[in-house]
Amino acid sequence: xxxxxxxxxxxxxxxxxxxxxxxxxxxxxxxxxxxxxxxxxxxxxxx
Numbered sequence: 274x275x276x277x278x279x280x281x282x283x284x285x286x287x288x289x290x291x292x293x294x295x296x297x298x299x300x301x302x303x304x305x306x307x308x309x310x311x312x313x314x315x316x317x318x319x320x
Contacts, residue, residue, distance in 0.1 A: 291307070
């Protein structure tokens with residue numbers, strides 16, 4: 274079974290996986306993003 278991107282739900286290969294932590298409802302969640310969504314996430318936290 275392959276992993277899926279948390280944001281876009283595309284299938285991920287191991288070399289494409291980026292792990293990030295989100296805080297929602299005062300709880301930290303670790304999720305996996307694809308390269309494109311990870312780049313968007315990085316851009317979003319810079320602003």
